[in-house]
Amino acid sequence: MSNRILKLVRSEELRRSKSDRLIANYIERNMVELPYETARSIATHLRISPMTVGRYLRRLGFDGLDDLKNELRRGHSNPAWQVKGQVDRLQQDIRDGKLIAGLIQEQVDNLGQIYELTTSPEWQQAIDLLVSASEVYVAAYQNVRGIAQYFASQLSYTRPRVQFVDGLNGTYAEVLDGSVEGRVLFLHDVRRFAAKAQPLALEARRAGVKVILLTDEFCLWPKEASDVALIVPGSHGPLWDGAATMTAVMDLLLSNIIVLLGDQVNERVELLTRLQDTFGDFEA
Amino acid sequence: MSNRILKLVRSEELRRSKSDRLIANYIERNMVELPYETARSIATHLRISPMTVGRYLRRLGFDGLDDLKNELRRGHSNPAWQVKGQVDRLQQDIRDGKLIAGLIQEQVDNLGQIYELTTSPEWQQAIDLLVSASEVYVAAYQNVRGIAQYFASQLSYTRPRVQFVDGLNGTYAEVLDGSVEGRVLFLHDVRRFAAKAQPLALEARRAGVKVILLTDEFCLWPKEASDVALIVPGSHGPLWDGAATMTAVMDLLLSNIIVLLGDQVNERVELLTRLQDTFGDFEA
DNA sequence: GCACAAGCGTTATATTAATAACATTTCTGG
DNA sequence: CCAGAAATGTTATTAATATAACGCTTGTGC
Numbered sequence: 001m002s003n004r005i006l007k008l009v010r011s012e013e014l015r016r017s018k019s020d021r022l023i024a025n026y027i028e029r030n031m032v033e034l035p036y037e038t039a040r041s042i043a044t045h046l047r048i049s050p051m052t053v054g055r056y057l058r059r060l061g062f063d064g065l066d067d068l069k070n071e072l073r074r075g076h077s078n079p080a081w082q083v084k085g086q087v088d089r090l091q092q093d094i095r096d097g098k099l100i101a102g103l104i105q106e107q108v109d110n111l112g113q114i115y116e117l118t119t120s121p122e123w124q125q126a127i128d129l130l131v132s133a134s135e136v137y138v139a140a141y142q143n144v145r146g147i148a149q150y151f152a153s154q155l156s157y158t159r160p161r162v163q164f165v166d167g168l169n170g171t172y173a174e175v176l177d178g179s180v181e182g183r184v185l186f187l188h189d190v191r192r193f194a195a196k197a198q199p200l201a202l203e204a205r206r207a208g209v210k211v212i213l214l215t216d217e218f219c220l221w222p223k224e225a226s227d228v229a230l231i232v233p234g235s236h237g238p239l240w241d242g243a244a245t246m247t248a249v250m251d252l253l254l255s256n257i258i259v260l261l262g263d264q265v266n267e268r269v270e271l272l273t274r275l276q277d278t279f280g281d282f283e284a
Numbered sequence: 285m286s287n288r289i290l291k292l293v294r295s296e297e298l299r300r301s302k303s304d305r306l307i308a309n310y311i312e313r314n315m316v317e318l319p320y321e322t323a324r325s326i327a328t329h330l331r332i333s334p335m336t337v338g339r340y341l342r343r344l345g346f347d348g349l350d351d352l353k354n355e356l357r358r359g360h361s362n363p364a365w366q367v368k369g370q371v372d373r374l375q376q377d378i379r380d381g382k383l384i385a386g387l388i389q390e391q392v393d394n395l396g397q398i399y400e401l402t403t404s405p406e407w408q409q410a411i412d413l414l415v416s417a418s419e420v421y422v423a424a425y426q427n428v429r430g431i432a433q434y435f436a437s438q439l440s441y442t443r444p445r446v447q448f449v450d451g452l453n454g455t456y457a458e459v460l461d462g463s464v465e466g467r468v469l470f471l472h473d474v475r476r477f478a479a480k481a482q483p484l485a486l487e488a489r490r491a492g493v494k495v496i497l498l499t500d501e502f503c504l505w506p507k508e509a510s511d512v513a514l515i516v517p518g519s520h521g522p523l524w525d526g527a528a529t530m531t532a533v534m535d536l537l538l539s540n541i542i543v544l545l546g547d548q549v550n551e552r553v554e555l556l557t558r559l560q561d562t563f564g565d566f567e568a
Numbered sequence: 569g570c571a572c573a574a575g576c577g578t579t580a581t582a583t584t585a586a587t588a589a590c591a592t593t594t595c596t597g598g
Numbered sequence: 599c600c601a602g603a604a605a606t607g608t609t610a611t612t613a614a615t616a617t618a619a620c621g622c623t624t625g626t627g628c
Contacts, residue, residue: 006504017575028479031504035319036357038615049577054616064616073320146433150527153427243434244535248528301595301605322585333607338586348586569628576623584615593606598599 005071006031008060022046023056029276034072039065045274113233114249118256125228126212127256133210134182135161137175141194147243148188151250157272158257158265172200176207183209187226190216190246201225214249289355290315292344306330307340318356323349398533401516402540409512410496411540417494418466419445421459425478431527432472435534441556442541442549456484460491467493471510474500474530485509498533 009024026046027034039057042065043050054064062068117123130136136155140148149164156162165175175185185204189197201211202225213219213226222229232249258265293308310330311318323341326349327334338348346352401407414420420439424432433448440446449459459469469488473481485495486509497503497510506513516533542549 019576025479033357036353039617040615050616051578051618052576055576066616069320073317143434143437146430146435146437147531149430149433150427151430153430154527243438244528244532247431247531251528303606323587324585334586335588335608336606339606350586571628572626574623574625576621578621579619581618582616584613586611586613588611589609591606591608593604595604596602598601 005068019046019048019052020056022048023053031072035069037065045270047274114245114252117230117232117249118252122228122230123256126230126253127260129184129210129212129228130155130186130253130257131159131260132182133161133184134180136163136184136186137209138162138164138186138188139167139175139197139200140188141196144188144190144243144246147247147250148186150247151186151188151254154250154254155257157269158254158261159268167196167200172203175200175209176203178207181208184212185209186212186214188214188246189219198225214246289352303330303332303336304340306332307337315356319353321349398516398529398536401514401533402536406512406514407540410514410537411544413468413494413496413512414439414470414537414541415443415544416466417445417468418464419447420468420470421493422446422448422470422472423451423459423481423484424472425480428472428474428527428530431531431534432470434531435470435472435538438534438538439541441553442538442545443552451480451484456487459493460487462491465492468496469493470496470498472498472530473503482509498530 006028009027023042023046026042030037039050039053043053057065057068060068062071136159138148138152138155145166152162152164163174165172175183185201187197187201198221201213201221204211205225205227210228211226212228212230213222214230214232215222217231217233219229219231222231230249232245290312293311307326307330310326314321323334323337327337341349341352344352346355420436420443422432422436422439429450436446436448447458449456459467469485471481471485482505485497485505488495489509489511494512495510496512496514497506498514498516499506501515503513503515506515514533516529
């Protein structure tokens, strides 16, 4: 069982030194990619020497990384839990008018409409702003708040100075105090619009902050309150909230930014990943 | 994507000679173990020469087995942006406008796979648990945390006693204290798995809490740590790490629950809406 | 603050993998 | 059966990985 490896790696006795913890943590969190790694590649990630990795593995009781891989291989021998997809049956069932299939169809249609959005000038403007901004603030309320947080979290992998703002203190001073040029506010608001959203957007513009608004077709104030409005046509029936569509739009934005920034992103990701590896060992 | 490898290996043009077919078959049937193999090990298995394997791979368009492994790896845990050469190609494609359309197509394919998931027994079990539970706790970490919060927020529209847990105090007492029967923990964890997730799941089960685990196909411990495992395949598509797919799954879960509960949900939604109006965070 | 020990990095070396160049076998059409 | 071609195997070379041996750094007990 690969579980034995996890147990070993987690055992306190074998986490004595700093690099012990680094390596243990790295192994634990990158179990899936381990087969592709070498002692050297792990060492490089963690900015330590391959030798240290080898020594650690030996203390775990393995004769080198290959030996560990062998055990991994046996443990991984039968992944019975893979769900095999067959779109054909999906299409058949949609014709039969089954409920879930219908919902998925709706989702698929929505995703098609996203494509239109990505070809619009607003899309480009949004990308440009997100890339060139000195600071990016992300805001959203109520039920889509979590999704916007996800966006902020992912965006911060691509560029520095990204922050989610919740305005808990009621002032939004961090966004509105005008202390930094070139700020951008990314505001996500849908359906039952939050009362706070429009005022925030207006104030932001007044303070010289560019506003990108990600919303749906029912927003009544996209132009007044934003510099760039991304309006996602979605189905807002009683059953379907369309958050998946919004997430898809965000993923596309991120992909686009990644492509634009290219190697810069790679560097930043490696930096953040190393930080994760470094700080990860305190919580395990 | 690893899908591309399968397509290549199956294409008739590249199955001309006897060893072509041998190797193609071997790769196709041993996809999972491929990361552990070398050109030599494959050759030995098939009683042919390593050279032949190398040549075949080159004709497939790979620069040796390591190159193929790299692509496999990306199919596994793909931050598509980790590979520098690929970024350049992406930049080219996006100028041509091919990329976005292709990405969306891929995403659509993923949604097809979701459908497969909804027909599985695990899906029904998950729905049953979420409906019949006395209390539902939702947990997730790092970048998917926000998404899980969204799920918790939406789920609380369909049924009472839903809570997001962040374990900030380090005990998770609210979930684990055994004070209430029939609790359910909905745990969402993907990609770079959080160190805290598995221990939480194990503890929860020990405390008599049923665990629903929403994860991707690379989770190494779905069975030990959950009563019901919802494994979403291909969630590591070209659009970042596929949060959109996960959100879609959540939306589907919610839809399904709403359908099951019917009028009960309507009542609850009306109640919550009235509360919202009272406290005034929403517009119109 | 000193001496000793444990941990870590560096260099050199053995082992292994992949491939180019050449030799041999197998296949194909007549 | 016999060329010529295609496919495969063999050998030698190159690149890369892992580790042993040694030396430096950091930590620890007195």
